[in-house]
Amino acid sequence: MCGGADVTCFGQRVDVEYMATMPRKAIPDDAVTIKGTIDGVNVIVDEKYDLVRLFSKLEQKIKSAKSFFSGNQIMVSLKERAFTKDEFDYFRSSLKLKYGVDVAPLIPVQSEEEKPKIEEDKLFKTGPQLCNTKVISHTLRAGQSVEYEGDIVVAGDVNPGAEVVATGNVFVMGAVRGRVCAGCKGNRESYIIAMDFEPVQLRIADKVAVSPSAQGLKRELRTQKAFIEGDSIVVVSVR
Amino acid sequence: MGRSIVVTSGKGGVGKTTLTANLGYGLSLEGKKVVLVDTDIGLRNLDVILGLENRVVYDVVNVAEGTCELQQALVKDKRLGSSLFLLPAAQTRRKEDISNDQLKQIVTALKGAFDYVILDCPAGIEHGFNNAVNSADEAVVVVTPEVSSVRDADRVIGLLESAGVNDISLVVNRIKPEMVSSGEMMSVEDVLDILAVRLLGVIPEDRQVIVSTNKGEPIILNEKSLATSAIKAIVNRLEGREVPIPTFGKRGFWARLSDAITGRRKQ
Numbered sequence: 200m201c202g203g204a205d206v207t208c209f210g211q212r213v214d215v216e217y218m219a220t221m222p223r224k225a226i227p228d229d230a231v232t233i234k235g236t237i238d239g240v241n242v243i244v245d246e247k248y249d250l251v252r253l254f255s256k257l258e259q260k261i262k263s264a265k266s267f268f269s270g271n272q273i274m275v276s277l278k279e280r281a282f283t284k285d286e287f288d289y290f291r292s293s294l295k296l297k298y299g300v301d302v303a304p305l306i307p308v309q310s311e312e313e314k315p316k317i318e319e320d321k322l323f324k325t326g327p328q329l330c331n332t333k334v335i336s337h338t339l340r341a342g343q344s345v346e347y348e349g350d351i352v353v354a355g356d357v358n359p360g361a362e363v364v365a366t367g368n369v370f371v372m373g374a375v376r377g378r379v380c381a382g383c384k385g386n387r388e389s390y391i392i393a394m395d396f397e398p399v400q401l402r403i404a405d406k407v408a409v410s411p412s413a414q415g416l417k418r419e420l421r422t423q424k425a426f427i428e429g430d431s432i433v434v435v436s437v438r
Numbered sequence: 439m440g441r442s443i444v445v446t447s448g449k450g451g452v453g454k455t456t457l458t459a460n461l462g463y464g465l466s467l468e469g470k471k472v473v474l475v476d477t478d479i480g481l482r483n484l485d486v487i488l489g490l491e492n493r494v495v496y497d498v499v500n501v502a503e504g505t506c507e508l509q510q511a512l513v514k515d516k517r518l519g520s521s522l523f524l525l526p527a528a529q530t531r532r533k534e535d536i537s538n539d540q541l542k543q544i545v546t547a548l549k550g551a552f553d554y555v556i557l558d559c560p561a562g563i564e565h566g567f568n569n570a571v572n573s574a575d576e577a578v579v580v581v582t583p584e585v586s587s588v589r590d591a592d593r594v595i596g597l598l599e600s601a602g603v604n605d606i607s608l609v610v611n612r613i614k615p616e617m618v619s620s621g622e623m624m625s626v627e628d629v630l631d632i633l634a635v636r637l638l639g640v641i642p643e644d645r646q647v648i649v650s651t652n653k654g655e656p657i658i659l660n661e662k663s664l665a666t667s668a669i670k671a672i673v674n675r676l677e678g679r680e681v682p683i684p685t686f687g688k689r690g691f692w693a694r695l696s697d698a699i700t701g702r703r704k705q
Contacts, residue, residue, distance in 0.1 A: 338634060340596030341589050358632055360589050376632070 231256045233264075250286055254293060261298055331367065338373065339363065346383075359399060368392070378402070381425075390426035392437065401425050401432055408432040440471075442545050442555040443676075444574035444603070448590030450561030452582045453611040453641075456651055457669075458558040459487045461578075463656040464673035466515075466522040470553040473512065473523040475545065477570040478560040479536060482527035488515060489654025490524055499528040502540035508547055523552070533566035538573075545573040554676075563597060571598060576605040578638060582612045583624040588632055595635060607638035609672065614643045618687025625687060639672035640686055641665050 231253060232243040244253050294300050331349025338353075341360025345351055350367040361377035363369055367389055369381045374395035380402035382389025387404040401408045406427055425434045445458045455478075462474045476484040479499060485491045496511035508525075515522040525548070528535065548555045557574055560566035571577070577598050581591040591608075598606055610626050617623035626640055644665040650657045657663050658670065671681045 340599075341592035343596050356632075356634070358592050359585075360592060 226252045226256060228256075231260060233260055250290065254290065257294075258297075261300075333365075339377065341377075357393075357398075365389070387427050390424055392422065392424045394422050395420060396423045396425070396434060401434075403427050403432055406430075406432050408434075440549040440552045440554055441576060442549055442557065442574045443576045443578055444557040444559050444570050445578045445580060446559035446567065446571065446594055446598075447561065447580040447587070448563060448594040449582075449587045452580050452587055453647075454561075454580050455483045455487055455558050456647060456657075457578070457580055457609060457611065457641075458556055459484060459651075460656045460658045460669045461673060461676070462488075462522055462554075462556055463518070463658045464669055465554050465556075465676065466518045467658070468673060468677060469521070470677075471521050471551070472554045472556065473525060473548050473552045475525045475548070475555060475557045476527035477541065477557050477566060479527045479531055479533050479566060480529065481560065482529050484558050485513070485524060485526045487651050487654060488524060488656070490515060490526075491654075494526045497526045497528040497531075498541070498544065499531050499535050501525070501544055502536045508544065533560065533564070533569070536569060538569050541569045542573045563594065567594075567597075568601075571601050571603060574603060576607075577603045578607055578609055579633075579635070580609050580611050581629060581633070583610060583618070583626070583629055585624070588624070588629055592633055595633060607636045608633060609638050610640045612643045613640055613686045615687035623687075626685070637683060638675055639668055640683055641668040641672075642686055 226248040230245045230248045234241040234243065242257065244257070331347075333345065333347040333349065333351050335345055335351065335353045335355070338355035339345065339357045339361035341358055344362040344364070345353075346364040348366045350370070351363055351365040352370045352372070353363060354372045356373035357363055357371055357375045357377040357379060359376045362380075363371075363377070364380045364383050366382065366384045366386065369379050369389075369391045371379070371391070371393035373393070375391070375393040375398045377398065378400050379391050379393075379398055381391045382404040383402070385404050387406075389403055391401060391403065399409070403425065404427065408425070408431070421436050423434050424437045425432055427433075445454050445461070447454050455476075458474055462472050465472045474484060474488070475498065476482050477498070478484070482497075485494050490513050493513050495513075496506040498511065500506045501508050501511045512523040512525055514520060515524065525544070545555055545557070557570045559570040579591050579594060579598075581587050595606055608630070610629055613626065614623055618625045626637070630637060642664045644657070644663050646660060646663040647657045647665055650660060650663075657665050660666055671683070674681045
């Protein structure tokens with residue numbers, strides 16, 4: 200099948216001038232790819248090749264696997280959106296006329312090598328490590344509680360009776376005297392940093408600790424970090 | 439327009455009502471027109487402490503419900519001429535019998551006629567507390583140097599802030615200087631370290647206070663009492679005068695040395 204004669208036999212009005220200027224070299228096999236999906240048959244065509252050749256390629260494939268197509272809806276996806284609406288309508292109605300297969304409206308498809316790049320990009324923007332931080336700009340008083348999926352920064356104290364619960368890390372720019380829980384959903388890598396550590400209780404992931412001063416040990420008045428080492432919570436001074 | 443001040447604490451028994459009564463007296467002695475509003479409906483005490491129990495006819499709930507006029511419910515303290523009044527709480531009713539808006543309206547009306555409207559807040563943080571707090575422009579938080587009292591005061595300060603009352607000051611009540619010196623009681627600095635609000639005054643523990651409240655005579659009339667000068671200083675500070683706050687209880691040499699090294703407390 201080639202040239203204008205075939206085109207007219209489908210009863211389609213196609214611009215002859217346009218058809219005549221199309222390149223006429225043979226097209227590779229993967230210019231038309233057929234994939235079975237749960238929604239029907241997906242035909243991916245590389246529309247940089249000429250329409251008539253693409254069509255004959257598709258016909259070839261349909262003939263070789265007729266049972267595969269019968270009764271199934273065909274979706275045609277384009278690698279790039281280069282088909283005009285007229286071209287696509289021609290493609291669609293030709294298939295309907297000749298083989299009785301339904302072609303769903305156009306869906307653009309991303310090429311395989313593009314996909315992971317986009318996902319990586321999204322990950323970078325919404326990743327919990329980078330942007331999910333809640334800032335509390337005041338002292339948390341007794342009875343006040345902050346819970347957050349991500350990190351929490353408290354620009355003030357955490358007073359006795361107050362509670363800070365984060366799935367990530369907790370930073371306190373003042374004294375910790377209440378309850379602090381980091382990595383509350385089980386992230387053992389989480390840590391707590393505070394300028395003055397005097398907590399009622401510290402929790403990191405599944406570990407619970409009471410403050411050194413509650414055990415009668417001397418309290419350090421400098422910035423300290425609490426994290427899990429081995430199987431217990433340790434508190435060390437940070438410079 | 440007068441000032442409306444709520445005296446609150448969260449915890450009960452720290453001296454809210456006694457302080458309210460004495461501030462009322464102190465401000466009247468300064469020549470101010472003062473009305474004390476008892477918002478502790480169902481558990482009224484302020485009339486007893488002021489020695490006015492036998493003169494109560496109508497109460498704040500009657501005013502809210504329109505049973506009587508506001509002027510009819512005000513009880514005048516005859517010892518001080520015409521400058522101190524009490525709007526008593528209802529004893530046989532519940533906190534829910536007066537709404538937020540009703541109390542607010544009453545307080546607004548009183549502010550038009552008095553220099554100070556002092557609200558005695560009930561203990562707790564429920565309906566009665568919300569009513570009192572939402573009707574006031576300023577708050578005086580009373581705290582005793584005990585962990586439980588400080589904890590409750592901290593909670594109350596948080597609630598005051600979220601209710602939009604930002605002018606909050608603190609009175610540390612019933613401090614025992616000798617116990618602070620021996621390290622058995624929290625010092626004023628320890629309390630301020632946690633609460634971090636403006637200190638309005640410190641009142642030392644005084645047995646005479648119990649005697650005078652039982653008699654229905656405010657302690658401020660007793661010139662010999664230790665508490666009197668502290669309360670008078672608070673009155674002066676409310677009036678905008680600078681009065682230094684004396685330190686109650688000296689920390690020992692070693693404690694002060696360790697403070698100096700760590701830079702913990704600035705004295």
